[in-house]
Amino acid sequence: MNILVCVKRVPATGSKIVLTADSQEIDTRYLGFTISPHEECAVEEAVRLVEAHGGSSTVLTLGPEAASEQLRDAMALGIDSGILLETDGRDWDGGATAAAIVETVRQREAAGQPFDLILFGNESADSGGFQVGIRVAHALDRPCITGIKELKLAADRRVGGQLTAAREAGGGREIYQLGLPAVVTVKEGLNLPRYPSLPGRLKAKKKPLERIQPRWPGNTLEKIRLKLPSEAAHQVDVLGHGPAAAARAVEVFRTLGIMEK
Protein backbone atom coordinates (compact mmCIF):
# COMPACT_ATOMS: atom_id res chain seq x y z
CA MET A 1 0.00 0.00 0.00
CA ASN A 2 1.71 3.18 -1.19
CA ILE A 3 0.17 6.38 0.03
CA LEU A 4 0.71 9.98 -1.02
CA VAL A 5 -0.38 12.76 1.36
CA CYS A 6 -0.64 16.30 0.02
CA VAL A 7 -0.26 19.21 2.46
CA LYS A 8 0.06 23.00 2.27
CA ARG A 9 2.29 25.34 4.24
CA VAL A 10 0.17 28.12 5.75
CA PRO A 11 0.87 30.80 8.37
CA ALA A 12 -0.19 29.97 11.93
CA THR A 13 -2.49 32.93 12.44
CA GLY A 14 -3.20 33.86 16.03
CA SER A 15 -6.07 36.04 17.15
CA LYS A 16 -5.80 38.64 14.38
CA ILE A 17 -4.84 38.61 10.69
CA VAL A 18 -2.63 41.48 9.46
CA LEU A 19 -2.30 42.12 5.71
CA THR A 20 0.70 43.45 3.79
CA ALA A 21 0.49 47.10 2.61
CA ASP A 22 -0.51 46.04 -0.94
CA SER A 23 -3.28 43.74 0.43
CA GLN A 24 -1.93 40.82 -1.59
CA GLU A 25 -0.78 38.59 1.26
CA ILE A 26 -0.99 38.02 4.99
CA ASP A 27 1.88 39.77 6.76
CA THR A 28 3.78 36.73 8.02
CA ARG A 29 6.82 38.52 9.44
CA TYR A 30 5.88 37.62 13.01
CA LEU A 31 4.16 34.30 12.32
CA GLY A 32 5.22 30.68 12.34
CA PHE A 33 4.01 28.22 9.72
CA THR A 34 2.03 25.01 9.88
CA ILE A 35 -0.35 22.77 7.89
CA SER A 36 -4.11 22.64 8.41
CA PRO A 37 -5.68 20.38 11.06
CA HIS A 38 -7.38 18.39 8.28
CA GLU A 39 -3.98 17.70 6.74
CA GLU A 40 -2.46 16.73 10.09
CA CYS A 41 -5.12 14.00 10.22
CA ALA A 42 -4.31 12.96 6.64
CA VAL A 43 -0.64 12.56 7.61
CA GLU A 44 -1.57 10.54 10.70
CA GLU A 45 -3.91 8.31 8.69
CA ALA A 46 -1.19 7.58 6.12
CA VAL A 47 1.25 6.59 8.87
CA ARG A 48 -1.35 4.34 10.52
CA LEU A 49 -2.38 2.66 7.25
CA VAL A 50 1.23 1.84 6.42
CA GLU A 51 1.82 0.58 9.98
CA ALA A 52 -1.20 -1.72 9.62
CA HIS A 53 -0.89 -2.84 5.99
CA GLY A 54 2.75 -2.29 5.02
CA GLY A 55 3.99 -0.28 2.07
CA SER A 56 5.28 3.25 2.21
CA SER A 57 4.09 6.80 2.65
CA THR A 58 5.14 9.98 0.87
CA VAL A 59 4.29 13.57 1.73
CA LEU A 60 4.05 16.20 -1.01
CA THR A 61 3.70 19.95 -0.93
CA LEU A 62 3.71 22.72 -3.51
CA GLY A 63 5.33 25.85 -2.17
CA PRO A 64 8.53 27.77 -1.61
CA GLU A 65 11.76 26.11 -0.40
CA ALA A 66 10.73 26.97 3.17
CA ALA A 67 7.85 24.48 2.84
CA SER A 68 10.41 21.68 3.20
CA GLU A 69 9.95 22.43 6.95
CA GLN A 70 6.38 21.07 6.74
CA LEU A 71 7.61 17.99 4.84
CA ARG A 72 10.22 17.29 7.57
CA ASP A 73 7.51 17.75 10.22
CA ALA A 74 5.39 15.07 8.51
CA MET A 75 8.41 12.78 8.15
CA ALA A 76 9.08 13.23 11.89
CA LEU A 77 5.65 11.68 12.47
CA GLY A 78 6.52 8.60 10.42
CA ILE A 79 6.06 9.49 6.73
CA ASP A 80 8.86 7.81 4.77
CA SER A 81 9.79 10.37 2.13
CA GLY A 82 8.95 13.81 0.77
CA ILE A 83 8.38 15.61 -2.53
CA LEU A 84 8.71 19.39 -2.74
CA LEU A 85 7.15 20.99 -5.81
CA GLU A 86 9.18 24.12 -5.44
CA THR A 87 7.69 27.47 -6.48
CA ASP A 88 9.02 31.00 -6.42
CA GLY A 89 6.53 31.83 -3.67
CA ARG A 90 3.65 33.08 -5.84
CA ASP A 91 0.13 31.76 -5.29
CA TRP A 92 -0.91 28.80 -7.42
CA ASP A 93 -4.67 28.42 -7.74
CA GLY A 94 -6.46 25.09 -7.36
CA GLY A 95 -6.27 24.20 -11.05
CA ALA A 96 -2.54 24.97 -11.31
CA THR A 97 -1.73 23.11 -8.08
CA ALA A 98 -3.66 20.04 -9.19
CA ALA A 99 -1.91 20.00 -12.58
CA ALA A 100 1.53 19.94 -10.93
CA ILE A 101 0.52 17.14 -8.55
CA VAL A 102 -0.94 15.07 -11.41
CA GLU A 103 2.28 15.40 -13.40
CA THR A 104 4.34 14.22 -10.43
CA VAL A 105 2.05 11.24 -9.75
CA ARG A 106 2.26 10.24 -13.42
CA GLN A 107 6.05 10.46 -13.36
CA ARG A 108 6.15 8.20 -10.31
CA GLU A 109 3.77 5.78 -12.00
CA ALA A 110 5.95 5.71 -15.09
CA ALA A 111 8.92 4.93 -12.84
CA GLY A 112 7.04 1.97 -11.34
CA GLN A 113 6.09 3.73 -8.11
CA PRO A 114 2.33 4.16 -8.30
CA PHE A 115 0.25 5.42 -5.36
CA ASP A 116 -2.72 3.29 -4.26
CA LEU A 117 -4.21 6.08 -2.20
CA ILE A 118 -3.81 9.85 -2.36
CA LEU A 119 -4.94 11.78 0.72
CA PHE A 120 -5.70 15.50 0.97
CA GLY A 121 -7.20 17.76 3.62
CA ASN A 122 -10.82 18.61 2.80
CA GLU A 123 -9.85 22.19 1.98
CA SER A 124 -6.73 24.26 2.48
CA ALA A 125 -6.74 26.40 5.63
CA ASP A 126 -5.88 29.59 3.77
CA SER A 127 -7.51 29.73 0.34
CA GLY A 128 -10.31 27.21 1.01
CA GLY A 129 -10.83 26.27 -2.65
CA PHE A 130 -12.35 22.78 -2.01
CA GLN A 131 -11.09 21.41 -5.34
CA VAL A 132 -7.45 20.27 -5.62
CA GLY A 133 -8.15 16.66 -4.56
CA ILE A 134 -11.11 16.33 -6.91
CA ARG A 135 -9.19 17.82 -9.85
CA VAL A 136 -6.32 15.38 -9.24
CA ALA A 137 -8.73 12.43 -9.01
CA HIS A 138 -10.47 13.44 -12.22
CA ALA A 139 -7.23 13.78 -14.19
CA LEU A 140 -6.03 10.38 -12.93
CA ASP A 141 -9.47 8.77 -13.43
CA ARG A 142 -9.77 7.68 -9.80
CA PRO A 143 -12.83 7.77 -7.57
CA CYS A 144 -12.74 10.56 -4.99
CA ILE A 145 -14.76 11.22 -1.87
CA THR A 146 -14.41 14.36 0.25
CA GLY A 147 -14.96 15.34 3.89
CA ILE A 148 -14.14 11.90 5.29
CA LYS A 149 -14.03 11.36 9.06
CA GLU A 150 -13.79 7.56 9.12
CA LEU A 151 -11.73 5.37 6.81
CA LYS A 152 -11.35 1.58 6.76
CA LEU A 153 -9.27 -0.47 4.38
CA ALA A 154 -10.14 -4.07 3.63
CA ALA A 155 -6.90 -5.30 2.11
CA ASP A 156 -7.53 -7.80 -0.65
CA ARG A 157 -4.62 -8.38 -3.00
CA ARG A 158 -6.86 -9.66 -5.80
CA VAL A 159 -8.88 -6.47 -6.15
CA GLY A 160 -6.25 -4.08 -4.87
CA GLY A 161 -8.22 -3.22 -1.77
CA GLN A 162 -11.55 -1.65 -0.93
CA LEU A 163 -12.05 1.48 1.15
CA THR A 164 -15.08 2.17 3.30
CA ALA A 165 -15.34 5.87 4.02
CA ALA A 166 -17.86 7.80 6.11
CA ARG A 167 -18.63 11.49 6.46
CA GLU A 168 -21.01 13.52 8.59
CA ALA A 169 -24.37 14.32 7.06
CA GLY A 170 -27.43 15.82 8.73
CA GLY A 171 -26.45 14.78 12.25
CA GLY A 172 -25.67 11.22 11.12
CA ARG A 173 -23.20 9.70 8.70
CA GLU A 174 -23.25 8.60 5.07
CA ILE A 175 -21.06 5.76 3.88
CA TYR A 176 -19.23 5.23 0.58
CA GLN A 177 -17.23 2.34 -0.90
CA LEU A 178 -14.25 3.00 -3.12
CA GLY A 179 -12.00 0.62 -5.00
CA LEU A 180 -8.28 1.40 -5.02
CA PRO A 181 -6.53 3.33 -6.40
CA ALA A 182 -8.53 6.25 -4.99
CA VAL A 183 -8.35 9.82 -3.75
CA VAL A 184 -9.81 10.76 -0.36
CA THR A 185 -10.01 14.19 1.26
CA VAL A 186 -10.30 14.09 5.04
CA LYS A 187 -11.44 16.25 7.91
CA GLU A 188 -10.13 16.80 11.38
CA GLY A 189 -11.65 14.24 13.74
CA LEU A 190 -10.63 11.32 11.49
CA ASN A 191 -8.05 10.43 14.16
CA LEU A 192 -6.06 12.08 16.93
CA PRO A 193 -2.64 12.85 15.43
CA ARG A 194 0.44 11.83 17.41
CA TYR A 195 3.09 14.28 18.53
CA PRO A 196 6.56 14.09 17.00
CA SER A 197 9.22 12.37 19.10
CA LEU A 198 12.85 13.48 19.30
CA PRO A 199 14.09 10.29 17.57
CA GLY A 200 11.41 10.89 14.94
CA ARG A 201 12.75 14.40 14.32
CA LEU A 202 16.31 13.12 14.02
CA LYS A 203 15.28 10.38 11.58
CA ALA A 204 13.28 12.86 9.51
CA LYS A 205 16.43 14.82 8.69
CA LYS A 206 17.85 11.80 6.88
CA LYS A 207 14.74 10.74 4.95
CA PRO A 208 14.76 11.28 1.17
CA LEU A 209 13.29 14.55 -0.10
CA GLU A 210 12.92 15.02 -3.84
CA ARG A 211 12.80 18.56 -5.20
CA ILE A 212 10.99 19.28 -8.46
CA GLN A 213 10.50 22.70 -10.09
CA PRO A 214 7.14 22.51 -11.86
CA ARG A 215 6.22 24.97 -14.58
CA TRP A 216 3.49 27.42 -13.52
CA PRO A 217 0.60 27.00 -15.96
CA GLY A 218 -1.05 30.28 -14.94
CA ASN A 219 -4.01 30.89 -12.65
CA THR A 220 -7.59 30.94 -13.88
CA LEU A 221 -9.01 32.26 -10.61
CA GLU A 222 -7.15 35.54 -10.39
CA LYS A 223 -6.71 37.12 -6.97
CA ILE A 224 -7.26 40.88 -7.03
CA ARG A 225 -6.80 41.65 -3.35
CA LEU A 226 -7.41 40.37 0.15
CA LYS A 227 -9.51 42.25 2.67
CA LEU A 228 -10.55 41.82 6.26
CA PRO A 229 -14.27 41.37 6.90
CA SER A 230 -15.79 44.53 8.34
CA GLU A 231 -16.71 44.07 11.94
CA ALA A 232 -19.70 45.82 13.37
CA ALA A 233 -18.43 47.95 16.24
CA HIS A 234 -19.88 46.67 19.46
CA GLN A 235 -19.56 47.14 23.14
CA VAL A 236 -18.99 44.31 25.57
CA ASP A 237 -21.18 44.49 28.68
CA VAL A 238 -19.04 43.29 31.60
CA LEU A 239 -21.56 41.73 33.96
CA GLY A 240 -19.11 41.60 36.83
CA HIS A 241 -16.25 39.75 38.40
CA GLY A 242 -16.29 36.23 39.85
CA PRO A 243 -19.29 34.22 41.12
CA ALA A 244 -21.07 37.39 42.29
CA ALA A 245 -21.91 38.07 38.62
CA ALA A 246 -24.09 34.94 38.39
CA ALA A 247 -27.33 36.80 39.14
CA ARG A 248 -26.66 39.25 36.28
CA ALA A 249 -26.07 36.30 33.94
CA VAL A 250 -29.48 34.87 34.87
CA GLU A 251 -31.03 38.30 34.16
CA VAL A 252 -29.43 38.26 30.70
CA PHE A 253 -30.81 34.76 29.99
CA ARG A 254 -34.26 35.97 31.03
CA THR A 255 -34.04 39.10 28.82
CA LEU A 256 -32.96 37.03 25.83
CA GLY A 257 -35.87 34.65 26.41
CA ILE A 258 -33.60 31.66 26.86
CA MET A 259 -35.15 30.43 30.10
CA GLU A 260 -38.63 30.02 28.62
CA LYS A 261 -37.46 27.30 26.26
Add this chain to the structure above:
Amino acid sequence: MILALVEHDRGKLNPLSLEMLTFARRLAEPLGGPLEAVLVDPGAGPLAYGLAAYGVSVVHLAAHTQLTDYGPEGWAQTVVELMGALQPALVLAGGSERGNEVMAHVAARAGLPLAANCLEAQPGDSLVVTRLRWGGSLLEEARLGGATRLLTVAPHALVAEPTANPSEITIRPFTPNLSARDLRLQVTGRVEALPGKVSLAEAPVVVGGGRGVGSAEGFKLLEELAGLLGGTVGCSRAVTSLGWRPHLDQVGQTGTRIAPEIYIACGISGAIQHMVGCKAAKHILAINIDPDAPIVQHADYAIIGDLKEVVPAISAALRQAGPA
Protein backbone atom coordinates in the same frame (compact mmCIF):
# COMPACT_ATOMS: atom_id res chain seq x y z
CA MET B 1 -29.02 32.18 -18.48
CA ILE B 2 -28.05 30.95 -15.05
CA LEU B 3 -28.17 27.28 -14.06
CA ALA B 4 -28.53 26.54 -10.35
CA LEU B 5 -27.90 23.11 -8.83
CA VAL B 6 -30.53 22.64 -6.12
CA GLU B 7 -29.34 20.28 -3.41
CA HIS B 8 -31.42 17.78 -1.52
CA ASP B 9 -30.97 14.52 0.34
CA ARG B 10 -33.59 11.93 -0.63
CA GLY B 11 -36.11 14.68 -1.26
CA LYS B 12 -35.22 16.86 1.73
CA LEU B 13 -34.20 20.28 0.42
CA ASN B 14 -31.00 21.80 1.77
CA PRO B 15 -32.10 25.29 2.88
CA LEU B 16 -28.77 26.70 1.66
CA SER B 17 -30.13 26.11 -1.84
CA LEU B 18 -32.80 28.77 -1.24
CA GLU B 19 -30.10 31.27 -0.23
CA MET B 20 -28.21 30.27 -3.38
CA LEU B 21 -31.32 30.77 -5.56
CA THR B 22 -31.83 34.24 -4.03
CA PHE B 23 -28.18 35.04 -4.86
CA ALA B 24 -28.64 33.66 -8.38
CA ARG B 25 -31.85 35.62 -9.02
CA ARG B 26 -30.13 38.90 -8.15
CA LEU B 27 -27.44 38.10 -10.72
CA ALA B 28 -29.89 36.87 -13.37
CA GLU B 29 -31.31 40.36 -13.89
CA PRO B 30 -28.04 42.19 -14.78
CA LEU B 31 -26.84 39.17 -16.77
CA GLY B 32 -30.11 39.37 -18.64
CA GLY B 33 -31.26 35.82 -18.59
CA PRO B 34 -33.63 33.37 -16.98
CA LEU B 35 -32.83 31.38 -13.87
CA GLU B 36 -33.12 27.65 -14.45
CA ALA B 37 -32.53 24.89 -11.92
CA VAL B 38 -31.35 21.31 -12.00
CA LEU B 39 -32.60 18.67 -9.58
CA VAL B 40 -31.27 15.12 -9.57
CA ASP B 41 -33.47 12.17 -8.59
CA PRO B 42 -34.27 10.05 -6.64
CA GLY B 43 -36.69 11.97 -4.49
CA ALA B 44 -36.33 15.37 -6.15
CA GLY B 45 -39.62 15.54 -8.08
CA PRO B 46 -41.82 16.97 -5.31
CA LEU B 47 -39.38 19.87 -4.79
CA ALA B 48 -39.58 21.18 -8.36
CA TYR B 49 -42.76 23.32 -8.26
CA GLY B 50 -41.71 25.04 -5.03
CA LEU B 51 -38.72 26.59 -6.79
CA ALA B 52 -41.01 28.96 -8.73
CA ALA B 53 -41.30 31.03 -5.55
CA TYR B 54 -37.56 31.71 -5.79
CA GLY B 55 -37.65 32.88 -9.39
CA VAL B 56 -36.89 29.63 -11.21
CA SER B 57 -38.61 29.40 -14.61
CA VAL B 58 -37.44 25.94 -15.75
CA VAL B 59 -36.51 22.91 -13.68
CA HIS B 60 -34.40 20.24 -15.38
CA LEU B 61 -35.34 17.10 -13.50
CA ALA B 62 -32.72 14.41 -14.03
CA ALA B 63 -33.38 10.73 -13.35
CA HIS B 64 -31.22 7.71 -14.15
CA THR B 65 -32.18 4.17 -13.18
CA GLN B 66 -28.70 3.39 -11.89
CA LEU B 67 -28.34 6.57 -9.84
CA THR B 68 -30.17 5.38 -6.76
CA ASP B 69 -28.75 7.79 -4.18
CA TYR B 70 -26.49 10.83 -4.02
CA GLY B 71 -23.33 10.36 -6.09
CA PRO B 72 -20.92 13.26 -6.63
CA GLU B 73 -19.83 12.21 -10.12
CA GLY B 74 -23.35 11.32 -11.29
CA TRP B 75 -24.62 14.73 -10.17
CA ALA B 76 -21.63 16.50 -11.70
CA GLN B 77 -21.96 14.78 -15.09
CA THR B 78 -25.65 15.68 -15.13
CA VAL B 79 -24.71 19.35 -14.68
CA VAL B 80 -21.96 19.08 -17.33
CA GLU B 81 -24.42 17.58 -19.81
CA LEU B 82 -26.87 20.44 -19.22
CA MET B 83 -24.04 22.96 -19.61
CA GLY B 84 -23.38 21.55 -23.07
CA ALA B 85 -27.04 21.84 -24.05
CA LEU B 86 -27.90 25.17 -22.42
CA GLN B 87 -24.60 27.13 -22.58
CA PRO B 88 -25.28 28.99 -19.32
CA ALA B 89 -23.23 32.09 -18.43
CA LEU B 90 -23.07 30.94 -14.82
CA VAL B 91 -23.55 27.67 -12.92
CA LEU B 92 -23.79 27.74 -9.16
CA ALA B 93 -24.64 25.70 -6.07
CA GLY B 94 -24.79 26.28 -2.33
CA GLY B 95 -21.45 26.18 -0.49
CA SER B 96 -22.33 23.02 1.40
CA GLU B 97 -20.26 19.85 1.53
CA ARG B 98 -22.15 18.40 -1.45
CA GLY B 99 -22.37 21.73 -3.28
CA ASN B 100 -18.63 22.33 -3.15
CA GLU B 101 -17.95 18.69 -3.99
CA VAL B 102 -20.20 18.49 -7.06
CA MET B 103 -19.07 21.88 -8.39
CA ALA B 104 -15.39 20.89 -8.06
CA HIS B 105 -16.16 17.77 -10.15
CA VAL B 106 -17.98 19.98 -12.68
CA ALA B 107 -14.97 22.32 -12.81
CA ALA B 108 -12.56 19.42 -13.28
CA ARG B 109 -14.68 17.87 -16.04
CA ALA B 110 -15.28 21.14 -17.86
CA GLY B 111 -11.71 22.37 -17.39
CA LEU B 112 -12.93 25.59 -15.77
CA PRO B 113 -11.99 27.54 -12.64
CA LEU B 114 -14.28 27.38 -9.61
CA ALA B 115 -14.73 30.07 -6.96
CA ALA B 116 -15.91 28.36 -3.77
CA ASN B 117 -17.87 30.10 -1.02
CA CYS B 118 -18.66 33.45 -2.61
CA LEU B 119 -20.32 36.25 -0.64
CA GLU B 120 -20.86 38.57 -3.62
CA ALA B 121 -20.47 38.61 -7.40
CA GLN B 122 -20.21 41.72 -9.59
CA PRO B 123 -21.06 40.98 -13.21
CA GLY B 124 -18.95 42.63 -15.92
CA ASP B 125 -16.55 41.51 -18.64
CA SER B 126 -15.25 39.08 -16.08
CA LEU B 127 -17.13 38.18 -12.96
CA VAL B 128 -15.50 39.72 -9.86
CA VAL B 129 -16.32 37.68 -6.78
CA THR B 130 -15.70 38.17 -3.08
CA ARG B 131 -15.07 34.81 -1.47
CA LEU B 132 -14.22 33.38 1.92
CA ARG B 133 -10.69 32.50 2.90
CA TRP B 134 -9.59 31.14 6.26
CA GLY B 135 -13.13 29.94 6.97
CA GLY B 136 -14.39 33.52 6.68
CA SER B 137 -11.84 35.38 8.80
CA LEU B 138 -10.36 36.80 5.60
CA LEU B 139 -11.97 37.74 2.27
CA GLU B 140 -10.56 37.59 -1.24
CA GLU B 141 -11.63 39.58 -4.28
CA ALA B 142 -10.93 37.54 -7.38
CA ARG B 143 -11.60 37.65 -11.09
CA LEU B 144 -13.40 34.52 -12.22
CA GLY B 145 -12.92 33.69 -15.88
CA GLY B 146 -14.13 30.90 -18.12
CA ALA B 147 -16.79 30.56 -20.83
CA THR B 148 -19.14 29.49 -18.05
CA ARG B 149 -18.47 30.87 -14.60
CA LEU B 150 -18.65 28.33 -11.80
CA LEU B 151 -19.15 29.28 -8.17
CA THR B 152 -20.67 28.22 -4.87
CA VAL B 153 -22.41 30.62 -2.49
CA ALA B 154 -21.06 30.84 1.05
CA PRO B 155 -23.53 29.58 3.67
CA HIS B 156 -25.54 32.43 5.24
CA ALA B 157 -24.01 35.07 2.93
CA LEU B 158 -27.55 36.37 2.52
CA VAL B 159 -31.09 35.65 3.67
CA ALA B 160 -33.26 33.47 1.41
CA GLU B 161 -36.09 35.57 -0.03
CA PRO B 162 -38.92 34.45 -2.30
CA THR B 163 -39.47 36.61 -5.39
CA ALA B 164 -42.29 39.15 -5.57
CA ASN B 165 -43.12 38.02 -9.14
CA PRO B 166 -42.95 34.26 -9.49
CA SER B 167 -43.26 33.13 -13.10
CA GLU B 168 -44.82 30.02 -14.58
CA ILE B 169 -42.58 27.05 -14.02
CA THR B 170 -41.80 24.38 -16.62
CA ILE B 171 -40.56 20.96 -15.54
CA ARG B 172 -38.33 19.18 -18.06
CA PRO B 173 -37.60 15.59 -17.07
CA PHE B 174 -34.58 14.02 -18.78
CA THR B 175 -32.24 11.07 -18.50
CA PRO B 176 -28.59 12.09 -18.30
CA ASN B 177 -26.13 9.98 -20.22
CA LEU B 178 -24.05 8.54 -17.36
CA SER B 179 -21.14 6.14 -17.76
CA ALA B 180 -20.02 3.46 -15.32
CA ARG B 181 -17.41 5.94 -14.13
CA ASP B 182 -20.09 8.53 -13.33
CA LEU B 183 -22.06 5.96 -11.37
CA ARG B 184 -19.22 4.24 -9.47
CA LEU B 185 -19.49 6.33 -6.29
CA GLN B 186 -22.84 6.69 -4.51
CA VAL B 187 -23.99 6.61 -0.90
CA THR B 188 -24.11 2.91 0.03
CA GLY B 189 -25.24 3.17 3.63
CA ARG B 190 -26.16 5.56 6.40
CA VAL B 191 -25.97 5.91 10.13
CA GLU B 192 -28.99 8.04 10.93
CA ALA B 193 -28.88 10.79 13.57
CA LEU B 194 -30.11 9.76 17.01
CA PRO B 195 -33.71 10.90 17.33
CA GLY B 196 -34.25 13.68 19.86
CA LYS B 197 -30.57 14.51 20.22
CA VAL B 198 -29.84 18.21 19.75
CA SER B 199 -26.90 18.58 17.41
CA LEU B 200 -24.26 21.19 18.15
CA ALA B 201 -25.02 22.95 14.86
CA GLU B 202 -28.68 23.37 15.79
CA ALA B 203 -28.55 23.79 19.58
CA PRO B 204 -30.30 26.94 20.90
CA VAL B 205 -27.70 27.27 23.69
CA VAL B 206 -24.08 26.15 23.52
CA VAL B 207 -21.80 26.11 26.56
CA GLY B 208 -18.25 25.94 25.22
CA GLY B 209 -15.11 25.07 27.12
CA GLY B 210 -11.47 25.74 26.31
CA ARG B 211 -8.12 24.86 27.77
CA GLY B 212 -9.12 26.88 30.85
CA VAL B 213 -11.54 24.09 31.87
CA GLY B 214 -8.42 22.19 32.94
CA SER B 215 -9.46 18.57 32.42
CA ALA B 216 -12.04 16.23 30.91
CA GLU B 217 -13.75 16.03 34.33
CA GLY B 218 -13.92 19.83 34.43
CA PHE B 219 -16.55 19.66 31.67
CA LYS B 220 -19.09 18.28 34.18
CA LEU B 221 -19.67 21.87 35.32
CA LEU B 222 -20.39 22.88 31.73
CA GLU B 223 -22.66 19.86 31.14
CA GLU B 224 -24.68 20.87 34.18
CA LEU B 225 -25.14 24.46 32.99
CA ALA B 226 -25.98 23.32 29.46
CA GLY B 227 -28.57 20.90 30.87
CA LEU B 228 -30.25 23.66 32.87
CA LEU B 229 -30.50 25.88 29.78
CA GLY B 230 -31.65 23.13 27.41
CA GLY B 231 -28.41 23.38 25.47
CA THR B 232 -25.40 21.32 24.61
CA VAL B 233 -21.65 21.42 25.27
CA GLY B 234 -19.03 22.49 22.73
CA CYS B 235 -15.29 23.00 22.99
CA SER B 236 -12.23 24.56 21.40
CA ARG B 237 -9.65 22.79 19.24
CA ALA B 238 -7.15 22.77 22.14
CA VAL B 239 -9.59 20.59 24.08
CA THR B 240 -10.07 17.96 21.35
CA SER B 241 -6.31 17.87 20.72
CA LEU B 242 -5.83 17.13 24.43
CA GLY B 243 -8.38 14.32 24.11
CA TRP B 244 -10.73 15.80 26.72
CA ARG B 245 -13.72 15.85 24.34
CA PRO B 246 -14.57 14.11 21.04
CA HIS B 247 -14.05 16.05 17.80
CA LEU B 248 -17.82 16.09 17.28
CA ASP B 249 -17.96 18.74 20.03
CA GLN B 250 -15.42 21.06 18.43
CA VAL B 251 -16.57 24.55 17.44
CA GLY B 252 -14.44 26.24 14.77
CA GLN B 253 -13.03 26.38 11.25
CA THR B 254 -12.24 22.66 11.17
CA GLY B 255 -15.08 21.66 13.49
CA THR B 256 -18.76 22.62 13.67
CA ARG B 257 -20.28 26.03 12.84
CA ILE B 258 -22.80 26.90 15.53
CA ALA B 259 -25.67 29.41 15.48
CA PRO B 260 -27.28 29.42 18.96
CA GLU B 261 -29.28 32.19 20.69
CA ILE B 262 -26.37 32.39 23.12
CA TYR B 263 -22.90 30.94 23.17
CA ILE B 264 -21.38 30.78 26.65
CA ALA B 265 -17.62 30.53 26.09
CA CYS B 266 -15.79 29.39 29.22
CA GLY B 267 -12.01 29.53 29.44
CA ILE B 268 -11.67 29.99 25.67
CA SER B 269 -9.17 32.59 24.45
CA GLY B 270 -10.82 33.15 21.07
CA ALA B 271 -8.36 32.34 18.27
CA ILE B 272 -9.73 33.32 14.85
CA GLN B 273 -10.19 29.67 13.90
CA HIS B 274 -12.55 29.34 16.87
CA MET B 275 -14.35 32.65 16.26
CA VAL B 276 -15.34 31.75 12.67
CA GLY B 277 -17.11 28.72 14.15
CA CYS B 278 -19.26 30.79 16.50
CA LYS B 279 -19.75 34.01 14.56
CA ALA B 280 -23.34 33.05 13.73
CA ALA B 281 -24.18 32.98 17.47
CA LYS B 282 -26.75 35.70 18.20
CA HIS B 283 -25.10 36.53 21.54
CA ILE B 284 -21.83 35.57 23.20
CA LEU B 285 -21.19 35.49 26.94
CA ALA B 286 -17.49 35.07 27.69
CA ILE B 287 -16.38 33.76 31.06
CA ASN B 288 -12.67 34.30 31.27
CA ILE B 289 -10.01 35.05 33.84
CA ASP B 290 -8.28 37.41 31.37
CA PRO B 291 -10.19 40.63 30.58
CA ASP B 292 -7.93 41.14 27.54
CA ALA B 293 -8.63 37.72 25.97
CA PRO B 294 -9.75 38.14 22.32
CA ILE B 295 -13.03 36.33 23.10
CA VAL B 296 -13.95 39.09 25.57
CA GLN B 297 -13.48 41.71 22.82
CA HIS B 298 -15.86 39.75 20.56
CA ALA B 299 -18.44 39.02 23.25
CA ASP B 300 -21.67 40.85 24.01
CA TYR B 301 -21.42 39.99 27.71
CA ALA B 302 -18.47 39.02 29.85
CA ILE B 303 -17.82 37.80 33.36
CA ILE B 304 -14.22 38.18 34.45
CA GLY B 305 -13.27 35.36 36.76
CA ASP B 306 -12.42 31.69 37.16
CA LEU B 307 -14.95 29.56 35.31
CA LYS B 308 -14.64 26.89 38.01
CA GLU B 309 -16.31 29.34 40.41
CA VAL B 310 -18.48 31.32 38.00
CA VAL B 311 -20.13 28.40 36.13
CA PRO B 312 -21.38 26.58 39.28
CA ALA B 313 -22.59 29.92 40.66
CA ILE B 314 -24.68 30.49 37.51
CA SER B 315 -26.08 26.94 37.72
CA ALA B 316 -27.01 27.52 41.37
CA ALA B 317 -28.64 30.86 40.55
CA LEU B 318 -30.62 29.22 37.72
CA ARG B 319 -31.89 26.50 40.06
CA GLN B 320 -32.90 29.12 42.59
CA ALA B 321 -34.65 31.21 39.94
CA GLY B 322 -36.54 28.15 38.73
CA PRO B 323 -38.41 28.07 35.45
CA ALA B 324 -39.61 31.49 34.33
